[in-house]
Amino acid sequence: MPAQQTANATRMELLGLRRRQVLAVRGHKLLSQKRDEICRQLVSISRTLQELRRKVEQELLETSRRFMMARATIEPEHIRAAMEIPTARFSLTVSFASIMSVRVPQLAKELEGDIISYGFGTTSGELDVALRALERSFDSLMELAEKEKQAQLLATELISTRRRVNVLEHVVIPELGEQIKYIYRKLSEAERDNISRLMKITDMIRG
Numbered sequence: 365m366p367a368q369q370t371a372n373a374t375r376m377e378l379l380g381l382r383r384r385q386v387l388a389v390r391g392h393k394l395l396s397q398k399r400d401e402i403c404r405q406l407v408s409i410s411r412t413l414q415e416l417r418r419k420v421e422q423e424l425l426e427t428s429r430r431f432m433m434a435r436a437t438i439e440p441e442h443i444r445a446a447m448e449i450p451t452a453r454f455s456l457t458v459s460f461a462s463i464m465s466v467r468v469p470q471l472a473k474e475l476e477g478d479i480i481s482y483g484f485g486t487t488s489g490e491l492d493v494a495l496r497a498l499e500r501s502f503d504s505l506m507e508l509a510e511k512e513k514q515a516q517l518l519a520t521e522l523i524s525t526r527r528r529v530n531v532l533e534h535v536v537i538p539e540l541g542e543q544i545k546y547i548y549r550k551l552s553e554a555e556r557d558n559i560s561r562l563m564k565i566t567d568m569i570r571g
Contacts, residue, residue, distance in 0.1 A: 373550035430494030451481035
């Protein structure tokens with residue numbers, strides 16, 4: 365059964381449908397703006413991600429190269445002994461911000477102590493440089509993880525928002541429009557019938 369045929373052809377129903385139509389159009393406009401802003405945010409994050417990935421890859425390659433040079437200049441047992449008792453404590457703090465009503469994570473690190481936990485008698489400077497390079501890469505790695513999670517959450521929200529915009533645009537608003545036209549047509553027919561009856565009654569009275 366067509367949607368408009370299920371509506372009661374009354375003025376109260378017509379007013380209610382018109383209010384719903386106004387709300388649906390307003391909601392469609394707001395969701396369209398939200399969709400467009402999420403797209404803009406995703407494009408911005410995508411550009412940042414490309415740069416961050418290159419930066420992280422370069423930093424990790426440099427760190428790996430430094431560790432390989434350290435292994436070439438230090439006896440294996442001395443490396444194991446140097447790394448055996450860590451003196452630095454790393455902790456990660458997660459907070460949340462809102463981007464277009466989407467809760468996205470923000471990461472922050474806390475590093476207590478020194479990442480270099482050994483004496484210098486049996487190690488070389490290459491190991492020191494490698495550990496410092498690893499320490500510096502933490503910030504880039506966290507920023508990359510943060511941005512990738514933000515992009516994932518925003519992409520999910522974009523899919524949901526697009527679906528809601530499409531439903532309003534192609535289903536809800538057209539159906540409300542059809543229902544309003546149907547009721548208006550029925551009320552107009554009823555009004556014409558009433559006028560016709562009144563004219564007949566008037567003619568009968570005059571006759």
